[in-house]
Amino acid sequence: MTRMDAAGGLAATTTLDVTTAIDMLWDLDAPRRLAAADATLWGADATDLARTRLGWITTHTTSREFLPKIAQIRESMRDKGLRNVILAGMGGSSLAPEVIGKTLDLPLHIVDTTDPVAVAGALSSDLDSTVVVVSSKSGSTIETESLRRAFVQAFTDAGVKNVGDHFVIVTDPGSPLEQLGKAMSATVIPADPNVGGRYSALTAFGLVPAALAGADIAELLDEADDFAATIGNEPGDNPALLLAAALTTGDTLSIGGDGSGIVGLGDWIEQLVAESTGKNGTGILPVVIETSDAFGHTTPGAIDAVVGGSGMPGRLGSIATTPPQLTVNGPLGAQFLCWEVAVALASIPLGVNPFDQPNVAESKDNTATILADGAPDEEPSFVDGPITGYGEADTLTDALRGLLDTATATDGGYVAVMAYLDPHSDGAVADVRRALADIANVPVTFGWGPRFLHSTGQFHKGGRPTGAFLQITGHTDRNCEVPGRPYGFAELEAAQAAGDRDALRRRGRPLVRLHLTERSDGAAALLAAIKEMARP
Numbered sequence: 001m002t003r004m005d006a007a008g009g010l011a012a013t014t015t016l017d018v019t020t021a022i023d024m025l026w027d028l029d030a031p032r033r034l035a036a037a038d039a040t041l042w043g044a045d046a047t048d049l050a051r052t053r054l055g056w057i058t059t060h061t062t063s064r065e066f067l068p069k070i071a072q073i074r075e076s077m078r079d080k081g082l083r084n085v086i087l088a089g090m091g092g093s094s095l096a097p098e099v100i101g102k103t104l105d106l107p108l109h110i111v112d113t114t115d116p117v118a119v120a121g122a123l124s125s126d127l128d129s130t131v132v133v134v135s136s137k138s139g140s141t142i143e144t145e146s147l148r149r150a151f152v153q154a155f156t157d158a159g160v161k162n163v164g165d166h167f168v169i170v171t172d173p174g175s176p177l178e179q180l181g182k183a184m185s186a187t188v189i190p191a192d193p194n195v196g197g198r199y200s201a202l203t204a205f206g207l208v209p210a211a212l213a214g215a216d217i218a219e220l221l222d223e224a225d226d227f228a229a230t231i232g233n234e235p236g237d238n239p240a241l242l243l244a245a246a247l248t249t250g251d252t253l254s255i256g257g258d259g260s261g262i263v264g265l266g267d268w269i270e271q272l273v274a275e276s277t278g279k280n281g282t283g284i285l286p287v288v289i290e291t292s293d294a295f296g297h298t299t300p301g302a303i304d305a306v307v308g309g310s311g312m313p314g315r316l317g318s319i320a321t322t323p324p325q326l327t328v329n330g331p332l333g334a335q336f337l338c339w340e341v342a343v344a345l346a347s348i349p350l351g352v353n354p355f356d357q358p359n360v361a362e363s364k365d366n367t368a369t370i371l372a373d374g375a376p377d378e379e380p381s382f383v384d385g386p387i388t389g390y391g392e393a394d395t396l397t398d399a400l401r402g403l404l405d406t407a408t409a410t411d412g413g414y415v416a417v418m419a420y421l422d423p424h425s426d427g428a429v430a431d432v433r434r435a436l437a438d439i440a441n442v443p444v445t446f447g448w449g450p451r452f453l454h455s456t457g458q459f460h461k462g463g464r465p466t467g468a469f470l471q472i473t474g475h476t477d478r479n480c481e482v483p484g485r486p487y488g489f490a491e492l493e494a495a496q497a498a499g500d501r502d503a504l505r506r507r508g509r510p511l512v513r514l515h516l517t518e519r520s521d522g523a524a525a526l527l528a529a530i531k532e533m534a535r536p
């Protein structure tokens with residue numbers, strides 16, 4: 001049976017059996033309590049944090065205060081000839097603006113990496129006409145602070161006058177970044193301290209960079225406003241409740257777009273779902289499917305979800321033969337709020353605190369140790385042309401086969417591909433997900449490092465202990481210094497990869513590292529090897 005709840009401009013449909021979960025949440029009066037920002041919904045242990053993390057319930061209203069300030073900054077940018085907008089930020093401080101930018105086709109360049117090739121590319125922009133938005137709630141995230149330093153140095157080296165005029169800082173009041181922003185005479189926009197990173201789409205973090213790049217953010221807020229009125233609705237008229245209930249029916253969520261006007265929402269949902277639920281050995285593994293054409297990769301046990309921008313359940317991609325188990329269709333502003341509500345509600349029966357990310361710190365701490373003391377030596381287990389392998393296996397094929405077999409033999413097993421490379425010039429590596437998914441009968445995820453550390457990285461270490469990990473790193477002769485630090489971006493990226501390897505191995509997770517000694521040849525050789533494995 002298909003159920004559909006359409007309200008507030010958004011429709012959610014599902015073929016899953018959601019009755020029990022809806023009844024449970026409704027009996028708790030959870031939708032109305034969440035609408036009233038009741039911090040006790042997730043149990044006693046979560047209450048204190050929840051009290052400081054529920055501001056997102058009303059940000060579609062409170063964020064309107066930014067509209068005049070943003071209009072003023074845009075005018076001043078225009079007067080100064082500043083046309084390019086670069087955003088430096090990680091996770092919740094960059095994923096929402098990325099979706100808004102892609103959806104509205106805005107000239108917004110996101111830099112959420114430490115890959116030296118990617119950073120060098122961003123630093124070589126036309127700086128005279130560039131504004132860099134530096135976004136960080138904590139104000140202490142190593143990637144973001146390193147990028148801020150590099151951009152300040154690049155503007156200075158380029159002889160740009162009044163460097164502070166080229167920076168807009170978004171951060172929590174009182175953070176170290178606020179002090180740095182003031183010291184460099186940048187425009188500092190205080191964020192709402194009562195909203196966590198992954199729930200901040202409709203706060204200054206989501207809105208300011210998008211608006212500076214030309215988005216009409218009042219429209220996004222209007223869309224969220226229309227939807228907000230439905231959060232406490234009765235079942236049958238409550239899309240977020242239906243979505244929440246559907247999310248509780250599985251432990252893996254495949255997310256694809258239907259091509260109807262929203263681009264890249266899956267990456268934002270991925271962080272929301274992975275960091276909110278992937279802890280205490282449980283949670284929902286998000287699997288972002290690249291295109292609607294790739295949407296055939298449903299795997300046993302995964303909920304196949306399709307999201308789209310049209311108001312009604314939409315087109316299902318050219319190859320869909322059976323209807324998806326879950327669809328969510330509506331404008332972007334409504335989507336943001338709907339998914340935030342649904343994930344917060346789904347966390348109640350899952351028994352997790354949706355506002356913490358207890359296992360993210362571990363890889364960060366390992367990175368700091370490696371940067372200070374150096375990485376432990378690792379002996380390669382094979383060399384295959386431009387690919388050097390580290391792990392148990394003696395050949396590339398055995399290494400890949402071993403990961404797939406381990407994941408297949410594990411209840412709830414999955415393969416996570418983690419590529420510490422440049423998402424642009426090494427973009428072909430992302431095809432590894434699709435290629436492996438073709439020969440695996442388990443979910444296969446893909447993330448660019450270090451970006452995924454702020455998303456699925458939490459699930460990898462805190463969620464169900466069933467992942468098999470393929471880490472891909474790459475050599476480059478290019479490096480950029482991190483000004484004021486004894487390391488460059490190449491060393492930082494390598495330390496982040498090594499730190500995460502260490503965190504995963506300590507947990508006994510199977511992990512293979514493939515180092516591409518020549519990036520593009522290595523990527524091509526890897527894809528060719530996987531395709532060869534697909535031959536009967």
Ligand SMILES: O=P(O)(O)OC[C@H]1O[C@](O)(CO)[C@@H](O)[C@@H]1O
Nearest residue numbers: 091092093136137138141197454
């Ligand atoms: O905005 P910040 O504090 O730089 O954090 C960036 C991201 O890092 C995390 O705190 C942890 O990965 C995310 O939850 C967050 O979105």
